[in-house]
Amino acid sequence: MRGRSRRGAGAGEAADDGPFASFTDLFIGILFLFLILVAALMLMHQEAIRREQVETQLMSRRIRDLQARLDAVPKPPPPPEPQAPAFRLGIVFNIYQRPAGSDVEWTYSRTVRIFRSPDGHCINTVLVRSNLSTAWRPPTSEEDIPTPEQQDLIRKVDACGISASGDHWETPSETGVMKRVRPDLYSGIAVLHKKEGDVRLEMEYRVLGVFDPHFR
Template sequence: MSFTDLFIGILFLFLILVAALILMQREAVKREKTETQTMAEQIRQLQAKLDKAPKPQPDLPAFRLGIVFNIYQRSADFDGGGWTYSRTVRVFRSPDGHCINTVWMRSNLSTAWKPPTASEDIPTDAQQDLFRTFEPCGISASGDHWESGSETGNMKRITPILYGGYAVLHKKEGDEKLEMQYRVLGIYDDYFRGHASAAQHG
């Protein structure tokens, strides 16, 4: 066998090897493309299922802002004097019907008469459970009422934006009766809209 024949044989084998590699590469690219398209289709189908699935509702806070109002007061034996601003109150309500009243702004005159809080009424570290107990809402869409060691009160809803009534302050000098008004600034919970809606549509 001559060197030329040997060289041609080696070249022929080399060309066959190159052709085989090219075919293998094309097959690999084709297979990879098919797998990519299949995966993309699976992702699309999965996303479609996720889009149709009901979305979980976000957790709501235990208490949500329900109503905000200014409190005005004047002596019950009205002698011609005007209303005096007492405080601005925000009421936060929970779904189970409990309320937390927080004072946003306050006139110094509204607390000057209040007796100091007794030491036994202040929870200690061993009474942490007291911080987690709440009273049912006193205020509603139709009125408000409360009773404590320092005052007793009762209010009725007069208009969608006004409550009116009286409070009795239990001072050490004796009880004092005050005429009071809640002037509503905003309502954010349907629980407090009942009377307002009836008044507007009645």
């Protein structure tokens, strides 16, 4: 009886060892597959990094090639720097006049703008002219009126007679001398050369604005 019981016990232990061994093998197999998967992922990651480095190097080469081509293309010349205008507004004033030696009220003649160029030439433009102006000009003959073909006459510009200290002019119809007595006033005498004789006028420039340091 005792021998039988011992044999029965040994058979039970052998039957219990079978399932335990297969579970261990299964666990080892899963672990082995996991390690293979991790190794494969690491290899794939390294391959991806290598490809990215290769693509980066190729892109850098392309960029250098494109930059070299751009540098080889002739560049357009820079745009010309803006030049200062040939003439700029210098001074604006009202002209008043009256017969020389009289005490009559001053008569408004005209408002004049003086445009000055950097090389010292001036252009006078009349902004407003009074109908009561006593200024006189002889009639202009037809041959003295410049035609489009007479470009030299049209482009002729006289040197500035007016400055910060005074003004002077001499034409076939009129001569005059002015002195700057105040920052806002020029005073002097003008002589009109009329057919019936010269006429002397007292004249004033009443300054409205100074825009060029040359006239300050």
